[in-house]
Amino acid sequence: MEAVTGHVSHGAMIRLRVLVVLALLAMAGVKAAGQAAPSPYAGSEACQTCHEDIFNAFAKNPHHLVETDARPGWKAGGWQGRACESCHGPAQKHTESASAEDIRNPAKLAAAAAGRVCLSCHLNQPTHAGRLESSHAKNDVSCTACHKVHGNGPSGLVARTASAINQQCSSCHTGVWAQFQRPSHHRLPEGAMSCVDCHNPHGSIRPAMTQAFGANEPGCLKCHGEKRGPFAFEHAPVRFEGCRSCHEPHGSANPRMLARQEVRNLCLECHANLPRVTNTNAALGVVPPAFHDLRSPRFRNCTVCHQKIHGSHVDRNLLR
Amino acid sequence: MKLLMAIMSLVPLAAQQPPPDAKPAAASETASPVPASESWLAGSIDLGYRGRTNVAGSLDTYRSVVNLGSGPKLLGAEFTLTDPKRRIFDEVRVRAYSWGDDPYATFHLSAKKAKLYDFSSDYRDIAYFNYLPSYADPLLGRGIVLNEQSFDTRRRFAAFELDLLPGNWFIPYLAYDRASGSGTGVAAFVSDANEFPVPNRLRDETNLYKGGVRFELRRFHATVEEGGTAFKDDQSLYQAAGPQNFGNSTNPFLGQTLYLSNLLGAYGIRGTSFYSRALMTANLTSWLDLYGQFLFSQPDSSIHYQQSDNGNLVLQSQLLFYNGQQYLVSAAAKLPHTSASFGGELRPLRRVRVIESWLTDRLHEGGTATSVNQLFTAPNRTTQITALLASSLATNYSQQQTDLFFDVTQRLTLRGAYRYVWGEAGDTILPPAGLASADRGKLRRNVAIGGVTFRPSQRLSISGEAEGASTGGTYFRTSLYDYQKVRAQARYQAAASLSLSADFSLLNNQNPLPGVHYDYLAHQNSLSFLWSPGGGKTWEFQGSYSRSTLRSAIGYLSPQDLQPQQSLYRDNAHTATALVDLKVPGISGFAPKITAGGSFFISSGSRPTSYYQPIAKLWLPFGKNVAGFAEWRYFGYGEAFYLYEGFRTQMVTAGLRLTR
Numbered sequence: 001m002e003a004v005t006g007h008v009s010h011g012a013m014i015r016l017r018v019l020v021v022l023a024l025l026a027m028a029g030v031k032a033a034g035q036a037a038p039s040p041y042a043g044s045e046a047c048q049t050c051h052e053d054i055f056n057a058f059a060k061n062p063h064h065l066v067e068t069d070a071r072p073g074w075k076a077g078g079w080q081g082r083a084c085e086s087c088h089g090p091a092q093k094h095t096e097s098a099s100a101e102d103i104r105n106p107a108k109l110a111a112a113a114a115g116r117v118c119l120s121c122h123l124n125q126p127t128h129a130g131r132l133e134s135s136h137a138k139n140d141v142s143c144t145a146c147h148k149v150h151g152n153g154p155s156g157l158v159a160r161t162a163s164a165i166n167q168q169c170s171s172c173h174t175g176v177w178a179q180f181q182r183p184s185h186h187r188l189p190e191g192a193m194s195c196v197d198c199h200n201p202h203g204s205i206r207p208a209m210t211q212a213f214g215a216n217e218p219g220c221l222k223c224h225g226e227k228r229g230p231f232a233f234e235h236a237p238v239r240f241e242g243c244r245s246c247h248e249p250h251g252s253a254n255p256r257m258l259a260r261q262e263v264r265n266l267c268l269e270c271h272a273n274l275p276r277v278t279n280t281n282a283a284l285g286v287v288p289p290a291f292h293d294l295r296s297p298r299f300r301n302c303t304v305c306h307q308k309i310h311g312s313h314v315d316r317n318l319l320r
Numbered sequence: 321m322k323l324l325m326a327i328m329s330l331v332p333l334a335a336q337q338p339p340p341d342a343k344p345a346a347a348s349e350t351a352s353p354v355p356a357s358e359s360w361l362a363g364s365i366d367l368g369y370r371g372r373t374n375v376a377g378s379l380d381t382y383r384s385v386v387n388l389g390s391g392p393k394l395l396g397a398e399f400t401l402t403d404p405k406r407r408i409f410d411e412v413r414v415r416a417y418s419w420g421d422d423p424y425a426t427f428h429l430s431a432k433k434a435k436l437y438d439f440s441s442d443y444r445d446i447a448y449f450n451y452l453p454s455y456a457d458p459l460l461g462r463g464i465v466l467n468e469q470s471f472d473t474r475r476r477f478a479a480f481e482l483d484l485l486p487g488n489w490f491i492p493y494l495a496y497d498r499a500s501g502s503g504t505g506v507a508a509f510v511s512d513a514n515e516f517p518v519p520n521r522l523r524d525e526t527n528l529y530k531g532g533v534r535f536e537l538r539r540f541h542a543t544v545e546e547g548g549t550a551f552k553d554d555q556s557l558y559q560a561a562g563p564q565n566f567g568n569s570t571n572p573f574l575g576q577t578l579y580l581s582n583l584l585g586a587y588g589i590r591g592t593s594f595y596s597r598a599l600m601t602a603n604l605t606s607w608l609d610l611y612g613q614f615l616f617s618q619p620d621s622s623i624h625y626q627q628s629d630n631g632n633l634v635l636q637s638q639l640l641f642y643n644g645q646q647y648l649v650s651a652a653a654k655l656p657h658t659s660a661s662f663g664g665e666l667r668p669l670r671r672v673r674v675i676e677s678w679l680t681d682r683l684h685e686g687g688t689a690t691s692v693n694q695l696f697t698a699p700n701r702t703t704q705i706t707a708l709l710a711s712s713l714a715t716n717y718s719q720q721q722t723d724l725f726f727d728v729t730q731r732l733t734l735r736g737a738y739r740y741v742w743g744e745a746g747d748t749i750l751p752p753a754g755l756a757s758a759d760r761g762k763l764r765r766n767v768a769i770g771g772v773t774f775r776p777s778q779r780l781s782i783s784g785e786a787e788g789a790s791t792g793g794t795y796f797r798t799s800l801y802d803y804q805k806v807r808a809q810a811r812y813q814a815a816a817s818l819s820l821s822a823d824f825s826l827l828n829n830q831n832p833l834p835g836v837h838y839d840y841l842a843h844q845n846s847l848s849f850l851w852s853p854g855g856g857k858t859w860e861f862q863g864s865y866s867r868s869t870l871r872s873a874i875g876y877l878s879p880q881d882l883q884p885q886q887s888l889y890r891d892n893a894h895t896a897t898a899l900v901d902l903k904v905p906g907i908s909g910f911a912p913k914i915t916a917g918g919s920f921f922i923s924s925g926s927r928p929t930s931y932y933q934p935i936a937k938l939w940l941p942f943g944k945n946v947a948g949f950a951e952w953r954y955f956g957y958g959e960a961f962y963l964y965e966g967f968r969t970q971m972v973t974a975g976l977r978l979t980r
Contacts, residue, residue, distance in 0.1 A: 065434075065487070110730050111773065112673065119609075124541035126534055129599035129613050132663050132675050138723060139783050140733055140773040161398075161415060162426070172809060174823040174846035178866030178895040181921045183385045183931045183957060189919075191417055192424030192446055205613055205661050205679065214528065214547060215595035215615035216659040216681070223477060225499050225526035226553050228591070230619055230655035232687030234713045236747045236759065239683060240795050253891065253921075253929040255384075255455040261927035263456065265887045270796050272835070272876035283797045283836070284747060284759040292879040297461030298515075298568050299879075304458045304468050305510045313589060313623040314649045314689065316709060316749050319510040320585070320627075 040090030047084040047091060050098070054150055058083070062156045063149065066121075087117055087149065106149075111142035118143040127202040134203030145172075146201065162194035169195040176250055185251030198249070207242070218242055220249075231311030235318060236284055237270070238310055264294065267302045361980055363399020363414075368392075368949070368975020377957075377967035380451040380467075385931075386955050387449055388971060393420035395975060409433050423447035438483040448473045448501070454962040458515075458568045465964065466506075468517045468568075473503025489536050495547075497528040509557055509583055509629070512636040514567040516559070516580040524553040524589075532597070543599040549619070551591035559583040564631065576641060578632055585627040593619035610664040618656045625649040635695060640703065644696030653687035653711075673725040678718075685713040710750050717743040717763070735771035735785075745795050764792035765800075784808035794831075797838060797874065801831035817853045822846065835884070837875045844868040856901065863898035863917075870925075890925030906941070913939035918954075928960035950974040 044067060048055040058064055067083035079086040087106055094103035106114040115137075122128070122143075131137050146168060147157045159165045166188050170177035180188050187193050195201075198219055199209045206212055211219030213228075220243050221228040227238075237245040246266055247257045260266040270285035292299045303309050308318045372390045375382045394416065401412040415428040423446065430440040449472050454460065456469035481495040507520035530547030559565060564579040572578075595617035602610045627647040634641050663677030693705040723737040743763040771785040787805040794801055806826040813819045823846040831838035848864035872889040899917035906912055918934035934954050941947040951973045958966040 069487070108778065110727055110733060110775075112725070112727070112733070113730075123603055123609065124536055124539065124601050126541065126543040126599050126601075128541075128601050129543070129611050130661065132609070132611060132665055133661065133677050133679070135785075138675070138735065138737075139771060139785060140725075171821065171848070172811075172823070174821060174848045174864055175825055175844040175866055175868070178844075178846055178864065178868070178897075181895045181897065181919045181931070181933075182893075182923075183921070183929060187424050187446065190424055192426060192444065205615065205659055205681075212615070214549060214593060214619075215545075215597045215617045216657055217617060217619070222497070223475065223499060225551060226501065226522075226524040226555075228526070228551065228619065230591075230621055230653040230685050230687065232623075232651040232653045232689040232709070233711055233749065234685060234687075234747070236713060236745070237796060239685070239713060240715050240745050241799065245796065245798070253893070253923050253927050255452045256450070260887075260889055265889065268876045268879075269798050269874050269887050272797060274877075274882075283799070284745070284761050284795050285797065286759070287877045287882065288879040290880055290882075294878055294880060298458040300461070301456050301458055304456050304508050304568070305515055307469060307507055307510070313587070313621070313651045313653070314625045314691075316689075316711070316753065320625075 038092065040092045041082050041085050042091040042095045043081050044084045045081075046095045049095075051084075055084075058150060061149075061151060086121070106142075107144060111140035111145075114142040114144060118147075118149075130200070130203035130205055132203070133205070134201070134209055136201060136209075137203065141172075161191075162188070162197075163191045165194040165196055166191075169201075179248070179250035179252075182251035182253050184253065184255055184257045186249060186257075208244075227310040229311045231308075231313055233312045233314075233316045233318060235309060235311050240284075263301050263303050264299075267306075359980065360402050360404065361399060362402075363397070364977055364979040365397040365399070366395040366949070366975055366977045368395050368973050370971055370973040372971040373969055375967050375969045378453070378965050379967070380453065381957065381965045382955070382967040382969060383449045384452050385957060385967075386969075387423040387447055389421060390971075391420055393418070393422060393973070393975075395973070399980070406433065423449070432486070435485065435487050438486040440481050442477070442479045444477045446475050446477075448475055448503070452965060454959075454965060466517065468506055468508045468515075471503060471505040471522070473501050473505065473522055475499065475501040491534040491536065492531070493534065494531045495529075498526070500525040507557055508568075509559075509580065509585065511567075511578070511580070511629075511633045513573045513634050514569045514578040516565045516567040516583075518557050518559045518565070518580075518583055521556045521558070523555065524551070526551045539603055541599075541601045543597070545597040546594070547597070548594040549592065551589070551593075551621070553587060553589035553591075555587045555589075557583060557585040561630075573634055574639070576632060576634070578634060580629060580631040580633070582631075583627075583629040585629070586625070588624045588626075589621060590623070591619060591621035593617060607667040608664060610662075612662040613660060615659040616657070618654065620652070620654040622652040623649065625651070640695065640697060642695040642697045642703070646694045647691065648693075649689055649691045651687065651689035653685060655683065655685040657681075657683045671727040675723040675725070676721075677723075678720050680719075681715075681717045683713075683715050685711075687711040711748065713747045715743060715745040717741075723769075731775045733773040735769070735773075737769035737771075739765075739767040739769065741765040741767065761795040762793035763795060765789050765794075766791075779813040780811070782808070782810045797831065797833075797836050798840075799831075800829055801833075801838065803827065803829040817855070818849065818851045820847070820849045822848075831874075835875055835877075837873075839874070840870075840872045842868070842870040858903055860901040861899070864896065866893075866895040868893045868895075888926070891923055891927075892925050893921065893923035895919070895921045910941035910943070912941070915939070930956070930958045932956040945979045947977045947979070948975070949977060 044055065063083060066079045066086050068080060069078065085091050089104035091103055106117045149157065151157050159168045179185070188195070198211055200211050201209065204210055204212060205216060206218065211222070213219050213222040217228065243249065246259055248259050249257060252258060254261050258266055270283070271287055273283060273286050275286040294300060306318045308315065308320060312318045312320065314320050369392050370388065370390055372388065395418065397414065397416045399414055403409055409431045410433050412429070412431040417426050419425045425445045427443040428441070432438040451467050451470040453465045453467055455467060457465065457467055459466065478498045479495070481493065483491055483493045485491055502523045505520040505522060506517055508515040509518045526549055528547060528549045530545055532543060532545030534543045535541060559580060559582055561582040564581055566577065566579050569578065598614045600612045604610065625648065628645070630644045632641065632643060633645065659681045661677065661679040663675065666674045666676070668674070687710070689709045691707045695703045697703055719739060719741045721737060721739040723735060726734045728734060741763060745761045745763070747759045767787060767789040769785065769787045771783070773783045775781045785807045789800065789803050791801045806824070808824045809822070811819070811821045824844070826843040827840070829838065829840040844866060846864060846866040850862040852860040870889070870891040874887050876885055876887055877883065878885050897917070897919040899915060902914045904912045904914065915937040916935070918932070920933070921929070921931045923929050932954065935951065937949065937951045939947060939949050952970065954970040956968045
């Protein structure tokens with residue numbers, strides 16, 4: 001029994017020694033492998049060492065969530081503890097060399113490349129459904145042109161108050177902002193409205209990146225609901241080319257932001273086609289009947305009579 | 321022993337589990353973006369009083385353009401509430417501006433709790449006063465100054481939105497919007513051979529409800545939303561029995577003077593709609609992003625219009641004079657509207673991107689109207705006219721575009737694109753009136769686009785885009801036809817304290833078709849700068865100047881004799897804004913600040929106009945949490961052709977800012 005025991009014990013001991021050696025070798029192998037390929041990531045605390053002001057400010061930033069949270073849209077396993085490197089890339093080399101060459105700075109990248117850094121997390125969100133159709137995307141306006149990634153003010157990453165939004169947009173669209181200084185304008189300079197009330201800077205299915213009301217109706221109707229219809233008798237340009245066929249929505253010296261100084265000019269420039277039984281290939285809009293004698297002041301302002309110019313439920317001539 | 325062996329053999333595996341760079345710890349404990357030492361309430365409130373001098377010139381125009389009045393005001397309030405224990409909310413933000421009978425008051429409230437909800441609400445109350453004598457006044461030529469299209473209304477907007485489980489991959493949301501308008505105005509009651517200015521009561525309301533779900537996954541996103549609206553418009557025209565209203569035409573018609581004795585007209589408009597919205601984005605591989613949208617809405621409306629009027633009026637088509645009328649209209653319309661877009665960005669090479677997009681928008685409207693017009697021509701004698709009309713309006717618009725981007729270097733990107741646009745549109749009312757029964761148009765347009773983005777250094781960026789199109793058919797005479805568009809922007813950081821930006825745009829549109837000969841040219845050049853030496857510690861100066869010109873000429877036919885005429889429009893404008901901030905050395909760190917500047921607009925051409933708005937402001941800190949301010953503003957408006965519309969006024973506002 002003892003011999004058997006001793007035999008078993010001896011064999012077991014040999015196997016045990018072999019396994020211990022193998023385990024030690026495996027551990028050593030892992031350690032060696034770890035030494036061969038150190039992580040390229042340094043962690044946010046390493047960034048704090050030199051960039052403490054940014055690090056502290058970042059703690060109040062909505063992006064700080066990246067530091068503490070995992071989310072399906074983000075990198076597998078999350079970026080916890082490495083929020084800085086989620087945008088700036090692996091920083092281990094930079095921490096060792098302290099060279100700007102060894103770290104990615106999105107501000108110095110081409111706009112599209114900088115945008116892709118943001119989109120690596122933010123692409124699959126509803127704001128980007130029309131992004132590729134937007135003139136911002138096509139003119140290489142990067143996300144950081146509007147969003148301050150390190151921003152920690154009360155508004156977070158982007159301007160929120162009407163006046164701040166308008167200031168931001170007008171810093172590029174100087175000419176558009178000048179139009180708002182005209183006497184007849186939407187109330188943007190007064191702070192009652194902002195550019196994003198009418199435009200979606202991320203893109204829209206509607207022309208000029210304008211907001212949509214409901215699903216696909218013009219965003220203007222959100223405020224001007226009484227002009228929405230549908231009307232039994234429509235005014236075709238309203239539907240086909242929108243409010244801009246007659247109005248300058250950013251501002252005008254003409255009353256009601258009209259594109260012409262007198263209403264009759266605006267109307268007659270389109271209503272100048274001779275009537276035909278079937279008007280198949282000419283522009284829409286026929287010349288008014290002959291009793292509209294422009295020499296009489298009564299007929300110089302079309303909307304006195306055609307007051308339901310945006311569409312009527314009652315009268316085919318848009319009179320009531 | 322086996323257990324020991326197993327544990328020993330698993331040691332290396334366990335050693336491989338946590339990557340040395342992963343630091344999952346210290347997670348939620350450090351999540352608080354607000355250090356505990358900060359106050360639970362932070363913000364400021366501006367209270368003051370505004371005094372305005374009497375308006376010299378046209379008060380109606382002043383109210384149409386500026387409309388600021390005297391009185392105590394809540395000029396602004398912004399504060400944030402934070403709950404350190406995060407029980408019901410993490411933080412609540414409140415903003416309010418221009419309360420106290422100002423023409424545009426706004427209020428915003430948002431509240432959120434991480435991973436639970438995100439709520440925001442907005443409220444705006446905007447006065448819409450518009451009474452410009454030169455607009456819609458058919459008697460202006462006779463020196464009679466009035467306005468037959470004027471409003472004194474308020475429009476109020478409220479919006480509420482609630483996102484549940486923000487930050488999750490599954491985000492349900494709900495929203496409610498309300499827009500309403502009410503007030504009075506002047507409108508014209510149009511009868512044959514004359515039109516009568518009458519009081520107008522306006523009241524409309526739109527409620528929008530929507531709800532949806534967003535799925536936000538790593539490589540895929542989808543949003544599905546359903547919504548609907550309810551609308552009503554109870555506009556009414558009236559004129560109480562009393563003095564006769566002789567309307568705009570004082571000339572007798574076939575020897576009889578036309579007049580309106582009394583009127584009651586009521587629009588009972590009701591509308592509903594529902595809509596569906598589906599959005600998708602996906603990045604299936606590192607070199608391909610896809611997106612798609614499908615949008616469908618179907619608003620409908622119905623109306624029961626009732627009109628009762630008395631006077632001496634005429635039905636021209638039958639040369640029938642009448643002294644009483646009852647007019648009833650029942651109408652309905654429906655507007656199914658489908659839009660869709662689909663596209664993607666392909667990155668086949670490191671420097672090359674291709675964006676392909678396709679879009680369609682299809683709108684088909686149908687309406688009917690039944691009317692009964694009962695005319696009282698003599699005691700116990702009536703004439704009844706009934707009519708049934710049907711209308712349809714349809715447009716199918718499609719667009720396909722291919723964009724190619726080439727990054728020549730990291731600083732230079734070139735873009736070339738081609739867009740093809742096509743569509744059909746039609747507008748029909750049956751039975752036809754006269755010769756015109758149906759209008760139909762076709763749209764065919766080929767557009768070539770080129771663009772460049774150049775950033776030679778961190779300090780300078782230039783972008784430009786040029787677009788040229790040839791059109792084979794268009795809907796309207798003034799639509800874009802053969803056109804060229806150019807846009808360019810540049811930004812230059814000349815020094816650490818000086819930044820400049822410039823903006824240029826041009827549109828040249830030509831329609832050479834016989835009888836049209838449309839020639840349109842508009843361009844605008846703008847320059848703006850910000851100069852803040854020493855980071856603006858002592859003073860800062862910002863300004864902009866914009867020069868725009870617009871020239872339009874198009875042929876038309878004068879209705880009375882069908883003679884060819886030309887409609888000319890010119891607008892040459894200069895706009896400038898400037899603002900200087902000067903920080904005066906103060907005592908104990910409380911430095912007063914003076915701001916001065918303003919804007920001016922001056923134009924010549926078809927409607928020469930000038931509009932000046934200088935401003936000066938003094939800011940006086942009294943302590944850490946209290947500051948006083950005083951502001952002076954001047955408004956000067958003038959029109960060369962309508963001198964009676966000019967006005968001048970100035971106002972002073974003084975108040976306190978309380979900060980916590």
